[in-house]
Amino acid sequence: MSDKNVNSFRNSPDEDGHFGIFGGRYVAETLMPLILEVEKTYRAAKNDPAFKKEFNELLKEYVGRPNPLYYAKRLTEHLGGAKIYFKREELNHTGAHKINNCVGQILLARRMGKTRIIAETGAGQHGVATATVCALFGMPCVIYMGAKDIERQKPNVFRMRLLGAEVIPVITGSESLKDSMNEAMRDWVGNVEDTFYIIGTVAGPHPYPELVRDFQCVIGNEAREQILEKEGRLPDSLVACVGGGSNAIGLFHPFLDDDVEMYAIEAAGHGVNTDKHAASLSGGMPGILHGNRTYLLMDDDGQIQEAHSISAGLDYPGIGPEHSHLHEIGRVKYVPIGDTEALAAFQLCSKLEGIIPALECAHAIAYICKLAPDLPKDHVMIMGLSGRGDKDIFTVAEALGEDI
Amino acid sequence: MGVSRINARFKKLNLEGRSGLVTFTTAGDPDYNTALKILKGLPGAGADIIELGMPFSDPMADGLAIQEASIRALNGNMTLKKTLKMVRSFRKNDQDTPIVLMGYYNPIYIYGVQNFIGDALAAGIDGMIVVDLPPEEDKELAIPANDAGMAMIHLATPTTDQNRLKKILKNGSGFLYYVTIAGVTGTAKPDLKPVKAALDNFKEISQIPMAVGFGIKSPEDAAQFATFADAVVVGSAIVDIIKNNLNQENVANSDLEAKVLSFVSKLANGVQNARKKHGVPL
Numbered sequence: 001m002s003d004k005n006v007n008s009f010r011n012s013p014d015e016d017g018h019f020g021i022f023g024g025r026y027v028a029e030t031l032m033p034l035i036l037e038v039e040k041t042y043r044a045a046k047n048d049p050a051f052k053k054e055f056n057e058l059l060k061e062y063v064g065r066p067n068p069l070y071y072a073k074r075l076t077e078h079l080g081g082a083k084i085y086f087k088r089e090e091l092n093h094t095g096a097h098k099i100n101n102c103v104g105q106i107l108l109a110r111r112m113g114k115t116r117i118i119a120e121t122g123a124g125q126h127g128v129a130t131a132t133v134c135a136l137f138g139m140p141c142v143i144y145m146g147a148k149d150i151e152r153q154k155p156n157v158f159r160m161r162l163l164g165a166e167v168i169p170v171i172t173g174s175e176s177l178k179d180s181m182n183e184a185m186r187d188w189v190g191n192v193e194d195t196f197y198i199i200g201t202v203a204g205p206h207p208y209p210e211l212v213r214d215f216q217c218v219i220g221n222e223a224r225e226q227i228l229e230k231e232g233r234l235p236d237s238l239v240a241c242v243g244g245g246s247n248a249i250g251l252f253h254p255f256l257d258d259d260v261e262m263y264a265i266e267a268a269g270h271g272v273n274t275d276k277h278a279a280s281l282s283g284g285m286p287g288i289l290h291g292n293r294t295y296l297l298m299d300d301d302g303q304i305q306e307a308h309s310i311s312a313g314l315d316y317p318g319i320g321p322e323h324s325h326l327h328e329i330g331r332v333k334y335v336p337i338g339d340t341e342a343l344a345a346f347q348l349c350s351k352l353e354g355i356i357p358a359l360e361c362a363h364a365i366a367y368i369c370k371l372a373p374d375l376p377k378d379h380v381m382i383m384g385l386s387g388r389g390d391k392d393i394f395t396v397a398e399a400l401g402e403d404i
Numbered sequence: 405m406g407v408s409r410i411n412a413r414f415k416k417l418n419l420e421g422r423s424g425l426v427t428f429t430t431a432g433d434p435d436y437n438t439a440l441k442i443l444k445g446l447p448g449a450g451a452d453i454i455e456l457g458m459p460f461s462d463p464m465a466d467g468l469a470i471q472e473a474s475i476r477a478l479n480g481n482m483t484l485k486k487t488l489k490m491v492r493s494f495r496k497n498d499q500d501t502p503i504v505l506m507g508y509y510n511p512i513y514i515y516g517v518q519n520f521i522g523d524a525l526a527a528g529i530d531g532m533i534v535v536d537l538p539p540e541e542d543k544e545l546a547i548p549a550n551d552a553g554m555a556m557i558h559l560a561t562p563t564t565d566q567n568r569l570k571k572i573l574k575n576g577s578g579f580l581y582y583v584t585i586a587g588v589t590g591t592a593k594p595d596l597k598p599v600k601a602a603l604d605n606f607k608e609i610s611q612i613p614m615a616v617g618f619g620i621k622s623p624e625d626a627a628q629f630a631t632f633a634d635a636v637v638v639g640s641a642i643v644d645i646i647k648n649n650l651n652q653e654n655v656a657n658s659d660l661e662a663k664v665l666s667f668v669s670k671l672a673n674g675v676q677n678a679r680k681k682h683g684v685p686l
């Protein structure tokens with residue numbers, strides 16, 4: 001299938017930002033003119049070779065791309081089935097995929113003449129990546145972070161401050177990622193003149209889910225070239241973790257029209273049948289939050305519920321609208337993996353491959369441990385290793401009952 | 405009744421040659437019974453139109469005062485169904501004061517749009533302000549609401565130009581709510597001049613009544629805006645009085661309702677006499 005195929009899975013969103021029934025622009029009127037301007041600027045930038053060139057150069061020289069597609073030989077042998085490759089996003093500058101998107105968005109901000117940057121963060125990875133590009137471009141940066149997350153991600157908080165960002169604790173609501181996003185929106189409503197909001201995942205009002213996806217597609221585009229070089233063919237399957245879903249869509253999107261299976265792993269916390277999980281597709285229903293229609297965790301009065309995951313980066317009661325769409329049409333399989341399995345996979349990957357993965361993508365590794373053994377040895381599988389786990393060692397130590 | 409009750413109210417205000425007072429309180433804040441008593445007392449205290457907040461877990465366009473009001477109401481197990489019940493109870497004794505709901509889309513979406521419009525009209529609700537539904541999403545709620553005779557009050561802001569206003573007014577009804585500042589509820593007092601200039605500009609292309617709100621906190625402020633606006637909205641300042649009259653367990657003090665209504669009377673006084681005091685309407 002080609003990109004021009006009308007049946008392509010890669011044509012969304014439509015011009016109002018809809019992926020099927022999901023997406024859209026559900027924001028306060030004050031923000032609308034600005035959001036329309038972001039869209040206009042993005043359309044122009046997308047067609048501007050100079051923008052592309054600057055983006056690609058920064059990815060190469062500053063982020064360190066392309067990163068390797070690494071054959072995880074010991075994990076493959078250990079599981080005894082599918083041949084497993086890791087797309088090494090954890091080797092990027094700042095240690096996760098988040099920086100790809102931040103580089104793109106700060107170029108947009110500058111193009112719009114904005115002089116101040118705000119962002120939300122959960123694990124702190126997006127906050128660190130945003131603070132990093134703000135330092136690089138000499139722009140003041142304000143990061144909203146839930147008080148609860150500040151407590152469990154202290155090293156990243158200090159990193160952001162070192163980079164010159166102001167980290168504002170969010171003490172409203174559940175004090176985690178969704179509330180940080182609310183607070184960032186409130187800031188933006190009050191500072192439309194000079195401020196650009198760098199959203200950290202494929203969520204928010206149109207055009208954010210589209211532009212964040214496009215910036216993250218570098219993951220899948222590189223992986224595609226690399227696997228063709230190594231295996232002489234496309235992979236049989238892709239696996240990635242989903243919080244909002246930016247690393248997953250970045251890996252998947254370039255393969256959506258190919259005969260490739262896709263598995264996206266949601267955080268099941270203590271289990272999707274408990275009230276402590278973050279699996280919005282497995283345990284939620286469609287609703288409206290943060291500018292778009294998507295699957296959300298909520299009660300039957302439409303009040304949004306707190307999510308739970310051992311991984312702060314997956315601890316969000318929603319998911320990007322394109323994922324809700326891909327779920328409903330069945331193109332991608334969404335699978336829940338809980339805290340305990342993720343913790344085990346975190347340790348396994350560290351010991352077998354010498355790579356300490358982020359707790360987020362440890363969820364994807366845990367699923368591979370279930371999936372790979374039953375697959376034939378010529379099944380080629382690529383997993384998005386979205387980040388490194390140094391930030392998580394305190395959380396893991398605590399979960400394992402160890403004092404460090 | 406729906407939009408016609410709102411239209412009738414603006415006609416009356418027009419005949420009296422004065423601006424109207426719109427009060428905002430959150431349904432269920434600080435608890436169902438106290439909120440209902442306040443609601444029932446508002447027309448007598450001088451509220452011309454009642455804006456009733458639908459509590460939501462994630463009030464993205466609200467400042468701290470109204471966020472906390474939502475949390476207090478939700479902690480008391482307030483729901484959208486109970487908000488309708490509250491209005492039904494109010495309507496037993498008042499057929500003239502328009503009630504407009506204000507809040508966010510998700511609870512309405514989950515209730516079911518058509519069911520909600522029907523139940524809300526039957527309960528005696530006349531209009532809705534849904535903060536996260538810009539005109540780009542009018543087909544979600546504004547169009548079906550208008551079709552059923554329920555007013556869909558749209559917002560205009562300092563970022564709105566005449567072109568955008570046309571788009572906003574296409575499916576806007578009841579009145580236009582002009583947000584005086586680019587910001588969330590409960591922030592600083594807006595300057596008078598740019599607000600008046602914006603309304604003058606809007607009046608060139610529309611005859612719809614125009615209310616102003618956000619940051620208007622005292623009877624004196626309200627009076628100033630009432631010299632030129634068709635209605636003046638006061639929210640956070642009223643909600644602050646609720647907050648300041650709770651005991652340590654967030655239970656209402658016995659004189660909470662009286663204090664709220666006495667403040668509303670002062671606001672009403674300011675609004676009602678504004679044009680007399682300041683002479684000719686500006």
Ligand SMILES: Cc1ncc(COP(=O)(O)O)c(C=O)c1O
Pocket residue numbers: 096097122123124125126200201202241242243244245246247248312313314358360361386387388
């Ligand atoms: C390493 C890592 N992976 C994944 C995620 C989840 O985000 P997304 O689903 O947008 O990729 C995060 C978020 O903080 C992260 O830090």
